[in-house]
Amino acid sequence: xxxxxxxxxxxxxxxxxxxxxxxxxxxxxxxxxxxxxxxxxxxxxxxxxxxxxxxxxxxxxxxxxxxxxxxxxxxxxxxxxxxxxxxxxxx
Amino acid sequence: xxxxxxxxxxxxxxxxxxxxxxxxxxxxxxxxxxxxxxxxxxxxxxxxxxxxxxxxxxxxxxxxxxxxxxxxxxxxxxxxxxxxxxxxxxxxxxxxxxxxxxxxxxxxxxxxxxxxxxxxxxxxxxxxxxxxxxxxxxxxxxxxxxxxxxxxx
Numbered sequence: 637x638x639x640x641x642x643x644x645x646x647x648x649x650x651x652x653x654x655x656x657x658x659x660x661x662x663x664x665x666x667x668x669x670x671x672x673x674x675x676x677x678x679x680x681x682x683x684x685x686x687x688x689x690x691x692x693x694x695x696x697x698x699x700x701x702x703x704x705x706x707x708x709x710x711x712x713x714x715x716x717x718x719x720x721x722x723x724x725x726x727x
Numbered sequence: 728x729x730x731x732x733x734x735x736x737x738x739x740x741x742x743x744x745x746x747x748x749x750x751x752x753x754x755x756x757x758x759x760x761x762x763x764x765x766x767x768x769x770x771x772x773x774x775x776x777x778x779x780x781x782x783x784x785x786x787x788x789x790x791x792x793x794x795x796x797x798x799x800x801x802x803x804x805x806x807x808x809x810x811x812x813x814x815x816x817x818x819x820x821x822x823x824x825x826x827x828x829x830x831x832x833x834x835x836x837x838x839x840x841x842x843x844x845x846x847x848x849x850x851x852x853x854x855x856x857x858x859x860x861x862x863x864x865x866x867x868x869x870x871x872x873x874x875x876x877x878x879x880x
Contacts (some may be wrong), residue, residue: 638751639760643879664876666855667758678855704855724856 637711639667645714646707651720658684660705663679665704678722679708730774731840733852734786734870739767741787741810745802755790763875768852778815778848782836819843827837829860844868
């Protein structure tokens with residue numbers, strides 16, 4: 637599985653999991669490959685209701701709150717193995 | 728606007744310049760595709776200038792020194808030398824870098840890149856923590872992953 641397939645798989649997975657939360661601005665943030673077997677794809681997104689409640693967003697349209705999830709994908713078959721908050725976004 | 732390539736994007740440029748076929752074969756670039764290399768070239772066409780810093784050159788050298796042999800190594804190192812000879816360096820002392828708030832979190836190279844981002848240099852990186860550090864300072868940077876992601880619907 638090449639990087640673009642893995643990225644698409646991760647974006648599709650996020651869209652499915654958070655489908656009922658009105659997520660928007662879904663974008664790739666980081667790609668890693670710890671070894672040849674596993675892709676770590678970090679996807680960022682915002683929730684529509686968070687954007688609407690942000691005072692900043694009223695002026696700029698840019699959300700001040702954004703979520704970052706790292707999806708582990710098995711390269712061999714595209715199976716999603718796990719999803720967790722991106723390490724660098726925890727602080 | 729002058730662009731500074733972070734180590735990860737510079738590796739893609741150097742290895743891709745040598746041969747696009749090497750990108751998927753080399754440990755430090757195999758997260759990228761040939762299309763990503765073309766995308767990086769497109770992005771760099773928008774730059775008024777490309778500059779570099781000694782710390783990025785050193786990190787790039789360290790990574791290129793392992794995992795490449797024979798003809799591949801010759802091609803890649805010839806491209807690396809060409810880049811070094813043709814690219815202006817900008818400087819920030821390690822002492823200044825070590826006093827920056829990012830030093831203990833991100834290391835000396837990223838701390839210096841963050842400092843230089845204040846001087847109208849746009850850092851092109853695949854490193855999300857560095858990207859957010861620069862944006863948090865109110866300066867400009869390009870997360871190359873955003874460019875890759877936009878191509879994937």
